[in-house]
Amino acid sequence: MLAAVLSLTVLGAVLGVVLGVANRFLQVEGNPVVDEVLEMMPGSNCGQCGFPGCAGAAAAVVDGSAPATLCPPGGKALASALAAKLGLSLDLSGMDDSGPKLAAVAEELCIGCCRCAKVCPTDAIVGAARQIHNVLREACTGCESCVPVCPTEALLMKPMPVTLQHWVMPRPAAVA
Amino acid sequence: MNLRTLLDKLLGSADWGIHPDDHKRPGADAPVRVMPAPSRLYLPLSQHSGAPARPIVLVGQKVKKGECLAEAQGMVSAPVHAPTSGTVLAVADVTAPHPSGLAMPAIMLEPDGLDEWIELKGCDDPFALSPAEINKKVAAAGVVGMGGGTFPSAVKLTGANRAGIHTVIINGGECEPYLSCDDVLMRTQAAGIVAGVRLIVHASGAKRALIGIEDNKPEAIAAMQAAAAGYDTVRVCPVPARFPMGFDKQMVKTLTGIEVPADGRSFDAGVLVNNVGTALAVWQAVAEGRPLVSRLVTLGGACVNAPGNIDVPLGALAEDVLAFAGGLKGDGLGLARRVIGGPMMGAQVQHWRVPVMKGVSGILALDAKEARLEDASDCIRCGSCVEACPMGLLPSDMAANIRKEALGEAVELGLKDCIACGCCAYVCPSSIPLVQHFTYAKNELAARDRATLRMEATKKLAQAREARLAREAQEKAEAAARRKAERAAAAAKTAAAAEASKQGEPT
Structure with missing residues (x-):
């Protein structure tokens, strides 16, 4: 014994x-490039790219299983930055050109249940129980996390309004 | 390349710019018409660069001519005044004189037809005032750069005073074809302009002023020289007519020989540049206490019946100005392009329902020949654009990079130094819309910068939320542990008390 x-x-x-x-x-150390790419990502872990959070997306971009255009909230700016960083060829034409979208609360439908505010990764939704909620435009990343949790379908994605200061002149058509 | 450009090259007098047909006459020789207030005025809150003004009137309020409708807010801003007496109808959106056709907020005023001024507080001896007092009066009058830059003049004067400039340059170049409002202003108001120039010299702490006027305006040069005679600080300098002579860096280089650095401003070279219209507005603001409520606008183009210069109350729609000044030939038949500003650097608009603002110098109705509506063809690598570029850039290479979305390469080629003067597109034999390419690239880069800034801000928010959630979880766990400990302590206490009472029982 x-x-x-x-x-x-x-x-x-x-x-x-x-x-x-x-x-x-x-x-075996983690790939340092993945960490650097992760640093460039929005960091809201919204999951629109189909990977588990920004860390998963960063790993996928680095090992080549996802294109540089994978991140909708990051937009063209992030896509071109990623392509430059990783030396990828970039095709921006496939990217959704409708521009960034923001969440908006339809006030006639909101019942003030607070579920959307709890899932918002950037705390962009404000509102107390049984009060109509509102989205802070400056903080919303357009990640759509709030849309599926709303029991009354009161959350809509609306295109970011174009103002004189934000207007971009359309690119002249290519020569025939 | 036309004859004069070739002559420039052969003589070595300049290696930049172009000589477009100036189309300034007969408009420049026609007498100035003063336009009464139309039935509605639309006064945009952003007629200047910087923060928009903040309305301080109520809907339904009666105002007099010259009364402040919106005050400046922030460091760089300018107030807006009523161009005539009347009633405030609304604060509503009006189409901006901008190629996007987007709307901007404006104060809508219904004139009462009396055109009654508020009491103006003038000043008998403006030169006895300190620079700070002059700046205050200029700021209160809402004076901005009248050449089209629309930078608030008081902010510019304060900056110049702080930077310790030595020379004031007054820009009477007016190099844009068709436009003649500065020319006419110099012919008719030379004394006021020179007084304003002397006041700007006094307020900015400079030693001298040079008034640069292109040599295609002999009447203006003669009038200004007569008005400036006797003041040794002010000198009128005829400069060769060449586009874009009226751009500040070119004017500074031509008059003083100083080259303003690419990433610098005129202040860095010890120079302050102001337009002749601004000089007059400064004088009127300080000597008469008159706010900026009207301006000279050139009406031009082959499609207008009576080209000329019109004194327009700010906020009048281009439509109303055209109706007052004779309208379009054949009711606009043959109109190919509507332009607000000059034909080289102005904004193409889709309709005439856009208001005249402080920086609007012209309303042009161009026919197809003037608008040069031609389809673009391939670049033939002739290099005309490179020779024409006043900033010494390579427009063809920049455009090629922008076409394939390589904006970074375009920036390395000097995209940020491009002043969008349009010389390259003017000389291009293939009619390539080069300036549109550059504007697209500049706007797109700005949008990406904004997106990056926004992403950094939201990333901080996301991290803060994660930290908060972790903290809350930890606090919850701590509170639970504390409650558990308290419960245990309470239980122990009752147990001890029970023990004590049990022990006490037998005695």
Whole structure:
């Protein structure tokens, strides 16, 4: 009995030390490029790209399983930055050109249940229980997390309004 | 390349710019017509660069001519005054004189036809005032750069004073074809302009002023020289007519020989540049206490019946100005392009229901020949645009990069230095819309910068939320642990008390 306990204890201790040493010297570091790409991502983990959060999206872009245009909230700016960083060829034409969208609360439908405010990754929805909620435009990333949780379908995605200051002259048509 | 451009090259007098047909006469020689207020005025809150003005009148309020309708807010801004007496109808949207055709908020005024001024507080000896007092009066009068830059003049004067400039340059170049409002202003109001120039010199702490006037305006040069005679700080300098001579960097280079650095402003070169119209507005603001409520606008183009200059109350629609000044030939038949401003750098608009603002210098109705409606063809690499570019850029290469969405390369080629003067597109034998390419690229880059800033801000919010959720979870756990401990302590206490009473029972 004693011999068995002792031998197993010694075995465990020795293997533990070996594992500890191996962890220290044989450790495989995460791809540093993934961390850098993650730093560029919006960080709201909205999941519109189909990957689990921005970390998953960053890993997918780096290993080439997703295009640089994967992130709708990041838009063209992020796509071109990612392409420049990773040396990818970029085709912006496939990107949704309808421009960024923002969530808006349809006031006649909102029942003040607070579910949308709880899931918003950037705290862009304000409102107390049984009060009509509102979306802060400056903080909304257009991630659509709030849309499926609303029990009355009161949340709509609307295009960001174009103002004189935000207007972009259309690109002249290519020469025939 | 026309003869005069070739002559420039051969003589080595300049290696930039173009010589478009100036089309300034007969409009420049026609007498100025003063337009009465139309049935409605639309006064945009953003007639200047910087923050929009804040309305301070109520709907239904009666105002007098010159009364402040909206006050400046923020560091760079300018107030808006009533161009005539009347009633405030609404604060509503009006189409901006801008190629996008988007709306901008404006105060809608219904004139009462009396045109009754408020009491103006003038000043008998403006030169006795300190620069700070002059700036205050200029700011209160809502004076902005009248050449089209629309930068608030008081902010510019204060900056010039702080930067310690040595020369004031008054821009009477007016190099845009068709436009003659500055020309006419110099012919008819030379004394007021020179007084304003001297006041600007006084307020900015400069030593001298140079008034640059293109040599295709001999009457204006003669009038200004007569008015400036006797003031040794003010000198009238005829400059060769060449587009874009009226752009400030070109004017500074031609008059003083100083080249303003690409990333710098005129202040860095010790120079303050103002338009002749601004000089007059400064004088009227300080000497008469008169706010900026009207301006000279050139009506031109082959489609107008009576080209000329019109004194227009601010806020009048271009439609009303045309109706007052004789309208369009054949009711607009043959009209190919509507332009607000000059034909080279102005804004093409889709209809005439746009208001005249402080920076609007012209209303042009161009026919198909003038608008040069031609389809673009392929670049033949002739290099005409490179020779014409006043900033020494490579328009053909920049456009090629922009066509393939390589905006970064275009920026490296100097896209940010492009002043959108239109020389390259004017000389292009393939009619390539080069300036549209550059404007698209500049707007798109600005949009991307805004998107990046926005993303950084929302990222901070997302991180703050995660931190908050973690903190709340931790606090919850701590509170639960504390409650557990309290419950345990309470239980122990009751147990101890029970024990004590049990022990006490037998005694």
